[in-house]
Amino acid sequence: MTEDRNLPQDDWEPTGFDDALRAAFADPRAATPPDPSRNERDRYQIGEELGRGGVGVVRQGEDLTLERTVAVKTLHRLHARNPAMVQRFLREARIGGRLQHPGIVPIYDMGFEDGGEPFFTMRLLEGQSLAEHLKGRRDPEHDLSRFLKIFEQVCQAIAYAHSRQVLHRDLKPENVMLGQFGEVQVVDWGFAKILTEGSEAPGAEGLPEVPEDASGAVSQPGSVMGTPAYMSPEQAQGKLDEVDLRADVFALGSMLCEILTGSPVYRGDSRSTLIAATNARLEDAWERLEHCAADAALVSLAQRCLAKDPEERPADASRVAAEVEQYLTSMAERTHQAELSAAEARGKASEEVRRRRVTFWLAACIVLITAVAGTWWMRNQRQRDERLADARTRFELRYQLTTERLSAAEELPPNNREALELSWNEVESRLEHTAEVLTAHPELDTLESRLAELRTRMTNAKSESLEGNRLYTQLEELPALWVILPMEEVAEKFRETFLSAGLDFDTMSEQALIERMVNSRLRMVFADAMFAYARTEVETMRHPNGLPEEERTRYQKWLRILASVDPDPVRVRIRAATMKNGSRQALLEIAQGPGIDEFEFRNILYLGFILADFGELEESVHLFRSQYHRFSDQVECSFQLGEWLTRTSPPQWEEAARYYTAAVSANPQDPAGWCGLSRCLRESGEWLGAMNAATKARELAPELWKSRLENARCLDRLGDLADAEKLYQSLEGDTPFPWEVTAEWADLQGRLGDVVSAKEGLKEALPRFRDVTPVARILEELRQYGPPEEAEAICERVATQWKQPAELRIPWARTLLDQGRYEEALRMFRRAPDHPPSVEWALHCRNLLLAESHLTKFRESGELPTRLEEQTLLAQLLEYENDWQSALQVWDRCTRSPMALRAARREGALLDAARTALRFAQAGDRSAAEKWLPRARQWVQWEVDHLAELNTLQASALVRGLLRDPTFRATRSGGLLANGEWEDLWERVLKFTPSREN
Amino acid sequence: MDPSRSTCWTMIRSASDGAAADRDEFARRYAPLIRAYLANRWKNSSLSAEVEDALQEVFVECFRNQGALEGVAPSASHSFRSYLYGVVRNVARRAEQRAAKQRERTGSGSTTPHLDALPADEETLSREFDRNWAQSVLREASELMRRHAEQNGTETSRRWDLLRLRFQNGMPIREIAKQWEEDPAKLHHDYARARQEFKDALLEVLAFYHPGAPAAAKREAEELISLL
Incomplete structure (x- = not known):
């Protein structure tokens, strides 16, 4: 940029360049508080702190000019450079300064500290808040008239503010201060808002308006301010443009509700209160008000103030104040009238005595008795009529509430047993509550028939609803058995469940089946389950390229029925695709077709499940990822995406954890979501996070199989083997274990020393699996438990049954390796050339064969090979031959110098050395344990000390290896190998969390 | 702008290596921005008192070894703004999680819910x-x-x-x-x-x-x- 540049260099000028210039040259002082132009601060001597909030600090101060004690509120230093906060703070001061009313704390002065922080001074109030006074009551009836008088004064103060077009927006008992001399003052106007001209509340006088912040920081649309327990629905929903004087009226209603019943309109923990406020769940408050001991006029006023629709509330606080005042006056008048009547009666009686005229005595008495009896009869009759009218109104109100709850319960989906039971219990309780009115007033017997009808409706609906839940649960769980049981068994279970619902697919006609399902509340549950049943019967998943002709006819019949029960055209099309030749391709075409963006969520879910069933899990994931922007608010979308991501190859644990997190954030009451999250965190190495999520799941559903399993897995991972064992035991028998659970449980039993049970469990599980991968895994587990001869026999038998696939030759070959039959093992490995582990192990086996020459030399002369790699192999060979002592001598010599140690660590040999030492110690030789256990710990320690030098992947692999290796895990379970130093080491291993940034 | 310094990435790396002048420069440039974001995010929240601490945490996160900077490759295509926003948002979320845990632990039993519970x-x-x-x-x-x-x-x-x-x-x-x-x-x-x-x-x-x-x-x- 030089002076001799004459003209613009080029024509480039971005759009909105003038806006950019405006922003660049905006006066920075406009966004910060003005410099103190006068030394206001020196006028006050600041004393002790009285209170502190998020925005400011209140201290006691001494006004040196007027010689009076004041309260000085200062904005937090950290907010002093935040223009929005400064604006809000000044706004509070200005609003307070302009509202001159005995019920509003007066603001005396405002100014700026030397550092630029604004402050204002106000009257120092000595006393307690209304909230503290309310807490001190024995019960809501205690001292009611005093609290009503206080409430009236609050209403008057707010009525005054409303007349000045000022909304408080955070009214609650904490913001009402009661002075020592009975004064009542509304404080904290930090959220207050001045309504703009033209809005309602006519008669507003000219209150100078504090300008709104242009950035919207003072009253931003969509932000929520206030306290939910006192918040109107429109305020809680963040519709600040709809918030007007009636929002304060709602808050006054909530305060009155608290005075009358002991609690504000919404109660419960923070989250439930917030949800209740947002959804305007007022039933609980209405019920409390209805049952409280207060007069009907007060209850009615509170209920009107708490109306969900602002239109139904009193227009402003002055109306509320007027009604409370009227009530208090009438109460005083009634008391006064009663006293007058009593005095008059006493006067008349005295007169009567004075007269004592015998001739009139009898007549007077008769007249008096007749008059009294007549009055009494008329009064009694009127009271009776009033009581009956009152009771009838109460009955109608309760009847209506019960009917509403009943209708809501009838509409509940059948999937949540707990919610159903809660709802039906509530309906029953309301029904009984309604019946109490008729019990107390037998005169209302004409209403009995309506109550009886309602009772019958409830009994039928409840029974049907709970039965629906039972069927739903059973039908939902059955497809999960596809991976565990043979299809014939699953189909039989489907048949039994449908039979229990009165649906016999073998004998009933198509029309009868359709009618039965269409007329049921469970229509869609039946439709989904029937489709799963149909696919189980004809095993569509086994024919991804189209059904054989004979199966096609059967399947068509099922689809015809389904088209009537669930005629949605998209789902009909998806179902039809499963029957086509090349059904997998047909499904993919739907998923990738142009209309997919128009599908509703249920159909996306439907298609996703079917694609997954047809082995197109990646496509299901892709479908959900691509649609997530449309359905991110659907809990099931996040949950299902998380679930599928854990099943991809390889599983996407971290991404799955994100979706599970979204699912549990949206629905924290879902134990399945917490279980999924726990699993993902566990697999990502975040053990403690996983344990927390699993604990949450168990708190929500202590009996849920998945939550118990997740807890067991986390406890195992954290070393609490005894508790993990108890949980695994409690899981047995509930349902057949999936293969990985069988393997885990057996592994735990093995580590706990119960090798016999571990082996039995694994052997029992072996024939259940239809996939070769878990079978290979179990054979490997069995090989580890030994003896190798028995493992070899099992491997041979199973591999023959499975026609000797490459995967099963690996554990088999290892059993040969364990017996020192290297050449046979090598041949076995070579017969499986396409399987990666076989190449690795074949090389290993070949190296061991080569190392045999070193073995001879070592045994003859104690001579070690020169290269570390060869030394390592020699040590492994010695270990295979169970010559622990010699193997450890080699390891010891390999790792004697620091340089050799470093090289050994690079080769990963230190953990091998430690493993050998531990096995030797475990073999039962006490002196060996004493000598080699500390050495083993030293070797592991060396690896752990240098975790930080590894990259994340290497470090995670090392930690996982340590945690999963049964030999190392034995050091965590105590017993012979217990040693305090191991505990420290394990603590460090368990605390290790891979860094996500890497 | 110091002509010897070519980009924001070299500045932050130099700050990360301990150069005090660069640290000061980094703080001078970005502290108001980060402070404004945190204050805006935590307005009406008890966390507003934590703004300064969180600001420090952002700097620590940017400067520490193997910190957030390690995960990004400085290039013309990589937005420094996105990087900084990511760090600030993560720090804010962590602070919110800590506060939530703290509330759970203390469990005051109040019927009045905490507005910090509202999602940002x-x-x-x-x-x-x-x-x-x-x-x-x-x-x-x-x-x-x-x-x-x-x-x-x-x-x-x-x-x-x-x-x-x-x-x-x-x-x-x-x-x-x-x-x-x-x-x-x-x-x-x-x-x-x-x-x-x-x-x-x-x-x-x-x-x-x-x-x-x-x-x-x-x-x-x-x-x-x-x-x-």
Whole structure:
């Protein structure tokens, strides 16, 4: 940029360049508080702190000019450079300064500290808040008239503010201060808002308006301010443009509700209160008000103030104040009238005595008795009529509430047993509550028939609803058995469940089946389950390229029925695709077709499940990822995406954890979501996070199989083997274990020393699996438990049954390796050339064969090979031959110098050395344990000390290896190998969390 | 802007290596932006008292070994703004999680829920952050232009002042000409040149954030202005 540049260099000028210039040259002082132009601060001597909030600090101060004690509120230093906060703070001061009313704390002065922080001074109030006074009551009836008088004064103060077009927006008992001399003052106007001209509340006088912040920081649309327990629905929903004087009226209603019943309109923990406020769940408050001991006029006023629709509330606080005042006056008048009547009666009686005229005595008495009896009869009759009218109104109100709850319960989906039971219990309780009115007033017997009808409706609906839940649960769980049981068994279970619902697919006609399902509340549950049943019967998943002709006819019949029960055209099309030749391709075409963006969520879910069933899990994931922007608010979308991501190859644990997190954030009451999250965190190495999520799941559903399993897995991972064992035991028998659970449980039993049970469990599980991968895994587990001869026999038998696939030759070959039959093992490995582990192990086996020459030399002369790699192999060979002592001598010599140690660590040999030492110690030789256990710990320690030098992947692999290796895990379970130093080491291993940034 | 320093990435790496001057520079440039974001995110929340601590945590996160900086490859295509926003948001979330845990632990049993429990509106906050970022970069460009003008003499200083009066005080050129007793035509010519000088300053500032071809800086300038 030089002076001799004459003209613009080029024509480039971005759009909105003038806006950019405006922003660049905006006066920075406009966004910060003005410099103190006068030394206001020196006028006050600041004393002790009285209170502190998020925005400011209140201290006691001494006004040196007027010689009076004041309260000085200062904005937090950290907010002093935040223009929005400064604006809000000044706004509070200005609003307070302009509202001159005995019920509003007066603001005396405002100014700026030397550092630029604004402050204002106000009257120092000595006393307690209304909230503290309310807490001190024995019960809501205690001292009611005093609290009503206080409430009236609050209403008057707010009525005054409303007349000045000022909304408080955070009214609650904490913001009402009661002075020592009975004064009542509304404080904290930090959220207050001045309504703009033209809005309602006519008669507003000219209150100078504090300008709104242009950035919207003072009253931003969509932000929520206030306290939910006192918040109107429109305020809680963040519709600040709809918030007007009636929002304060709602808050006054909530305060009155608290005075009358002991609690504000919404109660419960923070989250439930917030949800209740947002959804305007007022039933609980209405019920409390209805049952409280207060007069009907007060209850009615509170209920009107708490109306969900602002239109139904009193227009402003002055109306509320007027009604409370009227009530208090009438109460005083009634008391006064009663006293007058009593005095008059006493006067008349005295007169009567004075007269004592015998001739009139009898007549007077008769007249008096007749008059009294007549009055009494008329009064009694009127009271009776009033009581009956009152009771009838109460009955109608309760009847209506019960009917509403009943209708809501009838509409509940059948999937949540707990919610159903809660709802039906509530309906029953309301029904009984309604019946109490008729019990107390037998005169209302004409209403009995309506109550009886309602009772019958409830009994039928409840029974049907709970039965629906039972069927739903059973039908939902059955497809999960596809991976565990043979299809014939699953189909039989489907048949039994449908039979229990009165649906016999073998004998009933198509029309009868359709009618039965269409007329049921469970229509869609039946439709989904029937489709799963149909696919189980004809095993569509086994024919991804189209059904054989004979199966096609059967399947068509099922689809015809389904088209009537669930005629949605998209789902009909998806179902039809499963029957086509090349059904997998047909499904993919739907998923990738142009209309997919128009599908509703249920159909996306439907298609996703079917694609997954047809082995197109990646496509299901892709479908959900691509649609997530449309359905991110659907809990099931996040949950299902998380679930599928854990099943991809390889599983996407971290991404799955994100979706599970979204699912549990949206629905924290879902134990399945917490279980999924726990699993993902566990697999990502975040053990403690996983344990927390699993604990949450168990708190929500202590009996849920998945939550118990997740807890067991986390406890195992954290070393609490005894508790993990108890949980695994409690899981047995509930349902057949999936293969990985069988393997885990057996592994735990093995580590706990119960090798016999571990082996039995694994052997029992072996024939259940239809996939070769878990079978290979179990054979490997069995090989580890030994003896190798028995493992070899099992491997041979199973591999023959499975026609000797490459995967099963690996554990088999290892059993040969364990017996020192290297050449046979090598041949076995070579017969499986396409399987990666076989190449690795074949090389290993070949190296061991080569190392045999070193073995001879070592045994003859104690001579070690020169290269570390060869030394390592020699040590492994010695270990295979169970010559622990010699193997450890080699390891010891390999790792004697620091340089050799470093090289050994690079080769990963230190953990091998430690493993050998531990096995030797475990073999039962006490002196060996004493000598080699500390050495083993030293070797592991060396690896752990240098975790930080590894990259994340290497470090995670090392930690996982340590945690999963049964030999190392034995050091965590105590017993012979217990040693305090191991505990420290394990603590460090368990605390290790891979860094996500890497 | 220190000419010996080529980009924001070298500055932050140098700060990460412990250079005190760079740390101060980093804090000077970004502390107001980060503070504003956190204060905005935590307004009406008890966490507003944690703003300064969280600000420190952001710096620690940026400077520590294997910290957030390790995960990004400095290049023309990588947005420093996104990087910084990511770090700040993560720190804020962590603070919120800590506070939530603390509340759970203390379990006051109050029937009044905590407003901190309300989820943050990430989209609005992100927009606000971007807007503040844009304003801060533009102010930096204005400041750079002023410094260049001071070095280059009275005429250039007057051009800076011309822009200031036009855009800060909203005065039309004709009125400024009258006030300065200048020929309006000449002043219009100076105004065009001043605009060009501001554009140059802006591109120079953006080159600090987006090392690469000038075309990339221009694209970035356009995007930046669209954030306002």
